[in-house]
Amino acid sequence: DIQMTQSPSSVSASVGDRVTITCRASQGISNWLAWYQQKPGKAPKLLIYAASTLQSGVPSRFSGSGSGTDFTLTISSLQPEDFATYYCQQAHTFPSITFGQGTRLEIK
Amino acid sequence: EVQVVESGGGLVQPGGSLRLSCEPSGFILSSYEMIWVRQAPGKGLEWVSYISSSGRTTYYADSVKGRFTISRDNARNSVYLQMNSLRAEDTAVYHCARDLCSGGGCNSGGWLDPWGQGTLVTVSS
Numbered sequence: 001d002i003q004m005t006q007s008p009s010s011v012s013a014s015v016g017d018r019v020t021i022t023c024r025a026s027q028g029i030s031n032w033l034a035w036y037q038q039k040p041g042k043a044p045k046l047l048i049y050a051a052s053t054l055q056s057g058v059p060s061r062f063s064g065s066g067s068g069t070d071f072t073l074t075i076s077s078l079q080p081e082d083f084a085t086y087y088c089q090q091a092h093t094f095p096s097i098t099f100g101q102g103t104r105l106e107i108k
Numbered sequence: 109e110v111q112v113v114e115s116g117g118g119l120v121q122p123g124g125s126l127r128l129s130c131e132p133s134g135f136i137l138s139s140y141e142m143i144w145v146r147q148a149p150g151k152g153l154e155w156v157s158y159i160s161s162s163g164r165t166t167y168y169a170d171s172v173k174g175r176f177t178i179s180r181d182n183a184r185n186s187v188y189l190q191m192n193s194l195r196a197e198d199t200a201v202y203h204c205a206r207d208l209c210s211g212g213g214c215n216s217g218g219w220l221d222p223w224g225q226g227t228l229v230t231v232s233s
């Protein structure tokens with residue numbers, strides 16, 4: 001199985017900050033990577049797929065990059081509604097997909 | 109609005125069974141591959157099962173293989189997850205999700221959108 005490792009596990013930031021979350025795959029996955037946002041008690045929401053494609057309706061302050069084993073999710077200017085948990089997910093071995101352990105983004 | 113809604117969760121004893129349902133709206137179910145993902149309390153996301161748009165192809169995580177069965181009834185617009193021989197470690201919120209690209213409109217597969225809010229399954233005596 002392909003293991004996905006996110007860092008950091010949690011991060012504190014302020015409104016307006018630029019935040020970067022990293023995801024590393026245990027083997028190369030090309031650009032078969034997605035990012036999701038989840039708020040407590042809610043369904044995960046697809047933000048980015050194919051490593052850098054912004055899902056329809058997602059604000060442009062979210063961006064993704066990377067290929068192979070190393071990927072990043074960047075939020076250019078944090079808004080109050082962005083405080084949530086973020087997960088990466090590999091689709092290289094779809095339908096057997098795996099997720100990172102999550103990164104909790106908290107208000108400083 | 110494109111969405112999916114799960115139902116059927118509840119409290120069940122170890123060794124018991126439960127059947128979850130997933131009902132989509134705002135899209136044609138028969139065009140899409142569907143997936144179940146679970147989330148144990150306070151934990152991350154774990155893929156559980158997949159079913160092709162026709163229902164002829166299914167896959168399972170090793171942790172549930174032989175105990176869970178995924179199925180669909182496109183005429184009734186529903187996807188199901190039959191869970192047998194339940195264990196305490198199956199306790200989780202179970203989410204149903206659509207594979208975004210399987211209905212066309214984008215390339216490749218494995219991107220899940222939308223997800224349902226989930227239904228809680230608690231396995232305890």
